[in-house]
Amino acid sequence: MTRSHFGHFGGRYVPDTLFSALESLEATYRTVASTPEFKAQYSKLLKDYVGRPTPLFFAERISAEIGAKIYLKREDLNHTGAHKINNAIGQALLAQSMGKRRIIAETGAGQHGVATATACALMGMECVVYMGEEDIKRQSLNVYRMKLLGATVVPVTSGSRTLKDATTEAIRDWLANGTHTHYIIGSVVGPHPYPTIVRDFQSIIGRESKKQIQVAEGRLPDYVIACVGGGSNAMGIFHAFVKTSSVNLVAVEAAGHGLDSGEHSAALNRGTPGVLHGSRSYLLQDSFGQIQLAHSISAGLDYPGVGPELSHLKDSGRLRLETATDIEALAACRWLSQTEGIIPALETSHAIAVLKTMSFKSDDIVVLNVSGRGDKDIGTLMENGL
């Protein structure tokens, strides 16, 4: 059995129409995903197609500048350029075993949309991606990639026209078509069992990192740092370390124009518990329970909620919460590009930024998840004078 709740968070807050689809997904996941055949098929694709394991790179020049040992987990080197493919391939395989030939997905930065479109092309499945109009503008390169891969990109014009609204639309599609459609949700959000499934498929990041850091340093890290949108790259790298209390888990949220500006995406830092998109978690909402618009320069962090497991880890005191503003993220993007020759995604740049604002001891070992590469953000970077 998989857990349906993480402390007070999670659950399955959806209309009855979705229950049977969620129950069948859970049953398939429980019975199929643990079989040696499924595991072998998944591992083989991760190795031969995605290019895993990804390297753990000792970043010498930024380490010298910061005064700690900084290791970068290179998820940007995955096929399609971000961690999202780990989950997309896994769920596409699940859809195959459920006999569902139509796949839908939501996307913000477009990385999850591209990853899903890629998995569908590979497995010969129909793919429909919901994307907010605002994000279609700022991530046009990824829109083009999805179309080239054969996916249909549906612009979402309601609400803030970003990830939140794309997710709402995808859930609607699933409500109408759940009997023959699988919804590949892109982060550790949504109704049970999605937060568990996505976390499990992403947990390869932490398992590899743990082995790699043992080889490089002979011990576990003092800090593991990741940016948090919905929380999939963070839970992916944190999961292997959650039970080891000496490892500080640092979750970095987008502070947008500043935490006190009211224009940010910091649900763990500033949110309150509530229900959005089928599960209970920390949310940005007003005093009546209306969901507030998030803001971040990075489309992938521009979401007013966060996964239930991270919400629970926050309440258990297991997380160290940090934030970076739009401006700090832009500066960090330039910094990593020019000191290590790695252009990170703007989402990842938020995690990079806190290296400069946190204080470390010289023998501290830090593992930072480079969740994706920055090619998709070139337009935004140019607009912001980088």
Added chain:
Amino acid sequence: MAFNWFNTSKLLIPYFTLGDPSISETETLVRGAFDNGAGIVEVGIPFSDPIADGPVIQASHLRALSSGESPTISAGFGMVQRVKQDYSKPIVFMLSVNLIISYGINEFFNDAKASGLNGVVIPDLPIEEAGDYLAASRKARVAMVFLVSPLCSPSRLERIVNATDGFLYLISTTGTTGTRDTMPADLPEFVAKIKKIRNIPVAVGFGISKTSHVKSVLTYADGAIVGSHFVTLLVAEGTPRVIREIAEFASV
């Protein structure tokens, strides 16, 4: 708990979104609906991100939220209180669970009772998460009306049918709210299945837009819920036209 809203009659149940186009107009619609044969009125409290609703009702929520008024739960209670001074027919709220969480579960049901509200439909609250809500609603004697779809598994169906108060809200088609051309064929059988578990009134919603739909639904169910169709008509032709349509639907 016995609510006896139906007795032996078949009821038309119109839906309106509070505050679309204004709170006072919603009140006019509710009164007009009761005057013209509606048996129960369902009032939606608008939410920024309603996952269970189709495009028509979602757009209605967003209009209400950007109207400049505050179509909140409290405003809804205020309207109910005014209407209930003149009418005894039941009013139920339909709203997303997050609005109730934000208001406070016990506070919500206590204030609901004080306002005279008769029941509440929370489409994204499944029976598995409903314990606190059921306890509070029963204490306040406000009906918790549950939703089911024909996709519901037998064991869940039994649990839901036994828990629901007032009536059971049967979603006639998979998917969200919205109007459709034809009604699904498997509904009469499903209603029979429900009645075998417990003899509770069943109202069918999601997709009714014609007198012929109402007529066909009421041959096997106790109530016909009409939402998107009236909301569309309201935007296109205004309140008097909606009231006339209600009178027509109610006279089948």
